Structures are given as C-alpha cells and as structure tokens.
Amino acid sequence: INARPDIGVNVLTVVKELKSTVQQLNAGPLKRAGLELTQVYDQSIYIRDSxxxxxxxxxxxxxxxxxxxxxxxxxxxxxxxxxxxxxxxxxxxxxxxxxxxxxxxxxxxxxxxxxxxxxxxxxxxxxxxxxxxxxxxxxxxxxxxxxxxxxxxxxxxxxxxxxxxxxxxxxxxxxxxxxxxxxxxxxxxxxxxxxxxxxxxxxxxxxxxxxxxxxxxxHDDWWQNGTQLVMRLTNTPKRRWGWVIGLVLGASIVAVSLLPKADYLPQGKQNFMRGFILPPPGQSVTSAKTEFVDVVNARLKPYVDGDKEPHLKMYFMGVFGQFGFIGGRAENPSELDQLIDIMNREVLSGFPDTIAFIQRSSIFERIGGSRTIEVNIQSPDVSAAMQAGGVGLQLISQKIPGAQIRPVPGLELAQPE
The missing domain is CATH 1.20.1640.10 (Multidrug efflux transporter AcrB transmembrane domain)
Structure with a gap:
C-alpha cells in the first residue's frame, strides 16, 4: 500500500494519522483475519531528524x-x-x-x-x-x-x-x-x-x-599591529596596485578552480533507496518468484541477518506483470551508498532480459528535483518506435556507463501500451 500526501498537506500530520489508522486495522479486522500491516518506509523520520x-x-x-x-x-x-x-x-x-x-x-x-x-x-x-x-x-x-x-x-x-x-x-x-x-x-x-x-x-x-x-x-594591540602591517605592505602606489591586481586575479583563479558542479536541487542524504524492476516480456508470476524474487531474497539474507556488511535494516520487493519495485534502508545511514553499490553490482545483476536498478531516494522528487531525464519517442508505427527505443537504450548504455535506464512501458510488442 503506497500513500502519498497531496501537495500542500503537512507530511508529519499525514504520517501520524496513517500510523493511527494502521494500529486500528491491526487491532481489529486484520487481527481477526490473521493479517498484519507493517510499515516499511516512513518519510517523517528524515523530516524529524532534519x-x-x-x-x-x-x-x-x-x-x-x-x-x-x-x-x-x-x-x-x-x-x-x-x-x-x-x-x-x-x-x-x-x-x-x-x-x-x-x-x-x-x-x-x-x-x-x-x-x-x-x-x-x-x-x-x-x-x-x-x-x-x-x-x-x-x-x-x-x-x-x-x-x-x-x-x-x-x-x-x-x-x-x-x-x-x-x-x-x-x-x-x-x-x-x-x-x-x-x-x-x-x-x-x-x-x-x-x-x-x-x-x-x-x-x-x-x-x-x-x-x-x-x-x-x-584586543587593541591586535588591531594596531594588523593596521601597521597593512600600512607597511601598501606604503607605495606600486605595492597597492600589485596587491589589488594580485588579490583579484588570485581570488578569481581560486573561485574558478573550486567551482562545484551545477545542479538544480540536492539529492539529500535520506536513508532510503528505491528501485525498479522490468522483468522479461511474458514472464509468469511463478517464474518471477522462482527466478528473480527468491534469488534476490537469498542474496540479501546475509546482509539482513548481519553476516555481511553493510547491514540492511529492512527491504521490500514486489513483482507483478511487467513491472516491479524494490526498496530498503541501511542500519547505518552513512553506509547506504555502499549498500546501493552492492545491490546494483551483486544483488540485482545477472538476470537474463531483466532491467533492475536501485538508487538513493531524493527528498525533492515530487517537485522536479529528481535526477531523471525523460526521452519520449513518438511514431505512428509501433514497431519503429520499439526499434528506436532499443537503439536508444543501447546508445545510452554505451555513452553513459552506469546509467540507470528504465524504458516505459517497455521495448516489446507483447506490451500493447
């Protein structure tokens, strides 16, 4: 169950009411049915910590x-x-x-x-x-x-x-x-x-x-000594011009050399990773469970049990039809980047005809701050559009190594969208 607050609504208030509702459901109808709702992601934790x-x-x-x-x-x-x-x-x-x-x-x-x-x-x-x-x-x-x-x-x-x-x-x-x-x-x-x-x-x-x-x-002595030093260093016109030009040029060079990379919004340091799974076309639920879900669960078990580092505090995963999702949280927030690298290199790799990746969740995703670039392909010929999408996928993979590419709805004619 995924809950998203409307724009302008206080997230902390929404999460508080959701938790209260979940407690009522767990104590009432879900308990009688032998079921229980467990919360796996809470954005309010990051907000409260911040x-x-x-x-x-x-x-x-x-x-x-x-x-x-x-x-x-x-x-x-x-x-x-x-x-x-x-x-x-x-x-x-x-x-x-x-x-x-x-x-x-x-x-x-x-x-x-x-x-x-x-x-x-x-x-x-x-x-x-x-x-x-x-x-x-x-x-x-x-x-x-x-x-x-x-x-x-x-x-x-x-x-x-x-x-x-x-x-x-x-x-x-x-x-x-x-x-x-x-x-x-x-x-x-x-x-x-x-x-x-x-x-x-x-x-x-x-x-x-x-x-x-x-x-x-x-501290009067400090100011006096500092003033006398400045006067000695600038007591002639040549020295003054030298200092002015040198400071301006030096500051400009340092500013240019230390200029950080441009970005629209920071990604933030939220202790949460989230990814997408695109199974092979026509894969059944049974094969998705045995060939992907069970394998991923087995690969993640040592990190959940603490046998391997970094420790994975929790994770969730779901695959249905031609789409799936996965997410999780590190026990130590400072180790999340290391955990993401392990997920992409070891846990989610090696599955034939499957595209799967995971990344740190951005705190600004809902207001245009996620690091996502969309390329739209339109054509009256569906086959040509699919072919162009396949070529584009290969080119992007070659030109931008490590890029996380997700074709939507997919690159197979078996997906009528």
Whole structure:
C-alpha cells in the first residue's frame, strides 16, 4: 500500500494519522483475519531528524554568536543588552509565521539559523555608539538618544537592502518561490525586527544597564599591529596596485578552480533507496518468484541477518506483470551508498532480459528535483518506435556507463501500451 500526501498537506500530520489508522486495522479486522500491516518506509523520520538537526544548529549558533560577542566586548551587561535581540527576533518570527499560515519546517528553520548572526549587527552598532558617547561625557539618557539618531539612517539602509534581496522570493510562483519563500520570509522578518530592537529596546535597556560601563578593547594591540602591517605592505602606489591586481586575479583563479558542479536541487542524504524492476516480456508470476524474487531474497539474507556488511535494516520487493519495485534502508545511514553499490553490482545483476536498478531516494522528487531525464519517442508505427527505443537504450548504455535506464512501458510488442 503506497500513500502519498497531496501537495500542500503537512507530511508529519499525514504520517501520524496513517500510523493511527494502521494500529486500528491491526487491532481489529486484520487481527481477526490473521493479517498484519507493517510499515516499511516512513518519510517523517528524515523530516524529524532534519528538523532536530536544524534546531540543534540554531541553538549552537545562538551560543556561538553570544560567545563571540562576549570575546570582543568582555562586559556581561553589554553582552546581554545585545543578546536580547535574538529571543525577541525569534519570537516575532514564530508569531508572524503562524499568522501568515506558514509552518516551522526545514526551510524556515534554516532561515532563522542564517539570521542569527544578522540580527545582532544593528544592536552592536547602536550599543557601541551609545557607549562611545557616554565615555565622551554625555549623560546616559542623552547618549541613548544621540546614539540611535546618529546611526539610524545607516541601519535603515542596511536593513532595506537585505530585505530587498530576499523579499521578492516570497512572491515568486515557480518552484524556486515555493521552496525558498519560507527562508526569505523568516530572514526578512528577523532582520526587520532586529532593526526595531536596535532603535527601541537597546537604547531603553542601555539607560539602566550601561550606567558607568566602559568598553575597553582588550584586543587593541591586535588591531594596531594588523593596521601597521597593512600600512607597511601598501606604503607605495606600486605595492597597492600589485596587491589589488594580485588579490583579484588570485581570488578569481581560486573561485574558478573550486567551482562545484551545477545542479538544480540536492539529492539529500535520506536513508532510503528505491528501485525498479522490468522483468522479461511474458514472464509468469511463478517464474518471477522462482527466478528473480527468491534469488534476490537469498542474496540479501546475509546482509539482513548481519553476516555481511553493510547491514540492511529492512527491504521490500514486489513483482507483478511487467513491472516491479524494490526498496530498503541501511542500519547505518552513512553506509547506504555502499549498500546501493552492492545491490546494483551483486544483488540485482545477472538476470537474463531483466532491467533492475536501485538508487538513493531524493527528498525533492515530487517537485522536479529528481535526477531523471525523460526521452519520449513518438511514431505512428509501433514497431519503429520499439526499434528506436532499443537503439536508444543501447546508445545510452554505451555513452553513459552506469546509467540507470528504465524504458516505459517497455521495448516489446507483447506490451500493447
């Protein structure tokens, strides 16, 4: 039984309801009939693991941001004044996500993780300016007012440019907009809220928490030595031009040499493999069981029992008519690629006139992200179309070694489709 949620439906909710229904069936009519439904694939596991990982990374990012800020400021009260931007921005982002009908998902959590460092920028600038004015002799109240007014314009421009980059993504109606709208929304909201915090909350808190505080830079020697080194390296026009040209060319060469391969969407690291089986034309159910299914079961048994590595946690398989399917999960997710290689080289190979392959399941298959290329052959002459398909199958196999090719509906006239 294969269940797929409609587009726009929460997968976690669907899986939860399916599990509840399966439990009711197993405890009721199926138990009376001596049957039991067993779930072999659960996409919610990958989703929950991804959300948990992002939640952990988000908390780690918050801790690192506060730690770095403390390293440079070295004042607990000043660090807390800036750090309050993080929980307030997160709270506001969660509220606006709920109000706008969006959910907390992998994409929105990634947006919040990206925004954690950005939400502190405005607060740090305002805080430093307020403290600078206090050290010049201004009163706490006046320093708070002047500190904000002097940098307000620059902060507004910085926030506006950031929002202008991400906001248009929210209104895209293509696949890119559907994928990254939540990320753009959370980033834009967090940055806007951080500006409001910087001009309202930070000055207010500084009047109480920053009385008499001095921000002496404990790393002043570093900056001085670094500045002197740069001045020595660029003290003549020739040296300056040399550095400019060298850095531009060097950065360009490194960027080109490290340029990764282009792709539309990542496949993801889901611990699940899935494949197709195309039996020989006219093969009966009995022969499919004895000549293919039983053989594959025997080949997989050592990996299921743990006698061979990598350990196969579970698998399922079905062959009917001129089509079959197979899927499975590794005990150790990091060994799935090794298991896929064994499946294709040893387990699913050596069957005459049978095409069988298995690959890692993509997390973006339903939105055009699978790594599949379709070649359609049309002709009023069915025999000619079949012949062209056979030639194409051979050419693709020769030109792209290791390609997983699946002719649909098939390459035999015995298949009337």
């Amino acid at each position: 959300i948990s990982m992002l939640r952990t990374n988000l908390l780690l990012g918050i801790a690192l941001a506060i730690g770095v800020m403390w390293f440079f400021i070295r004042r607990l009260r000043a660090t807390l004044v800036v750090a309050i931007a993080i929980p307030i921005s997160l709270f506001a982002a969660f509220v606006l996500l709920d109000v706008s009908g969006r959910t907390i998902n992998i994409i929105s959590l990634a947006g919040l993780a990206f925004a954690m460092g950005m939400v502190l920028d405005a607060a740090i600038i305002v805080l430093e300016n307020i403290v600078r004015l206090q050290q010049r002799g201004e009163s706490t109240a006046k320093a708070a007012v002047l500190g904000v007014s002097q940098v307000w314009g620059a902060l507004l421009a910085s926030t506006a440019t950031t929002v202008a980059i991400f906001l248009p993504i929210i209104f895209l109606r293509d696949i890119s907009g559907q994928l990254f709208a939540d990320l753009a929304f959370t980033l834009a909201v967090a940055v806007i809220i951080s500006l409001i915090i910087a001009v309202i909350v930070v000055p207010t808190a500084s009047q109480t928490w920053l009385k008499g505080i001095k921000l002496d830079d404990p």
